[in-house]
Amino acid sequence: MNTVPAPTIGTYQEKSLHAALKGWYAAPGDKAEQPVDGYVVDLVRGEELIEIQTRNFSAIKRKLATLLQNHAVRLVHPIPAQKWIVRLDRDGTTVLSRRRSPKRGTLLDVFDELVSIPHLIAHPRFALEVLLVEVEETRRQDGRGSWRRRGWSIHDQILVGVERQHSFHGPADFAALLPATLPESFTSSQIATRLGVRHGQGQKIAYCLRHMGAIEVVGKQGNAYQYRRSARATSPHRHSRESSPRAGARNPS
Numbered sequence: 001m002n003t004v005p006a007p008t009i010g011t012y013q014e015k016s017l018h019a020a021l022k023g024w025y026a027a028p029g030d031k032a033e034q035p036v037d038g039y040v041v042d043l044v045r046g047e048e049l050i051e052i053q054t055r056n057f058s059a060i061k062r063k064l065a066t067l068l069q070n071h072a073v074r075l076v077h078p079i080p081a082q083k084w085i086v087r088l089d090r091d092g093t094t095v096l097s098r099r100r101s102p103k104r105g106t107l108l109d110v111f112d113e114l115v116s117i118p119h120l121i122a123h124p125r126f127a128l129e130v131l132l133v134e135v136e137e138t139r140r141q142d143g144r145g146s147w148r149r150r151g152w153s154i155h156d157q158i159l160v161g162v163e164r165q166h167s168f169h170g171p172a173d174f175a176a177l178l179p180a181t182l183p184e185s186f187t188s189s190q191i192a193t194r195l196g197v198r199h200g201q202g203q204k205i206a207y208c209l210r211h212m213g214a215i216e217v218v219g220k221q222g223n224a225y226q227y228r229r230s231a232r233a234t235s236p237h238r239h240s241r242e243s244s245p246r247a248g249a250r251n252p253s
Helices: 018-026 058-068 107-114 118-123 170-177 186-196 199-212
Strands: 031-036 039-045 046-052 072-088 095-100 126-141 153-169 214-221 225-227 240-241
Touching: 018 039, 018 072, 018 126, 018 153, 018 186, 031 107, 039 058, 046 058, 072 107, 072 153, 107 126, 107 153, 107 199, 118 170, 118 199, 153 170, 170 186, 170 199, 186 199, 186 225, 199 225
Parallel strands: 046 072, 072 126
Antiparallel strands: 031 039, 039 046, 072 095, 126 153, 153 240, 214 225
16 A cells, blocks of 8 residues: 655644545555645646545535636545544543444445535536445543444544545536436425435435536426436536446555
């Protein structure tokens, strides 16, 4: 696995998952933590800027918009397809238990974050790469966590491995996620039903696809909008790419 240079300004507060993905992603010749147009960029690869964002796309919306004015930008986002929950004692080191979480993330979870920047998908210099990963989430018994976790707080997430990579280069790539069984005009509820997700998730998917130009409103069915695939959804020069991780990615250091 390739490595990146020692920590520089802005990296000392970096979480383990972000740091590990930056090391896993780095290629020979990449420059890490470089100042570009008033921002610090994770990796610079020739003419391309690579940003790794584990969550909260809204926090980097302005940064992405600024960088895209003059550069090609690839945003890398991990989704935990498999998660191990490790409980630590109050000392932060003693392992009390380790179990596999029953919740599995899927590619469709990217829409939870994409609602902040759907308009950027149509930008000719923007690309999004989603990594389905296996992580180990450490939790501490410090009494400061949410009531849902009964006082256990999330301390860190550690990368175990990268299972799949999915690259998106435009609206057509996201429109390809829509099931072929959808009728010519459809609602967000139909999207949710055909994809097997919650109704709220179907609404997020429809919102993102609409604002990136992959689908368009053609009417209403009661209080629900009816959509159809737009011309952008069948653009022949754009395509998504799904691939297995490169060799050696299962055991990041």
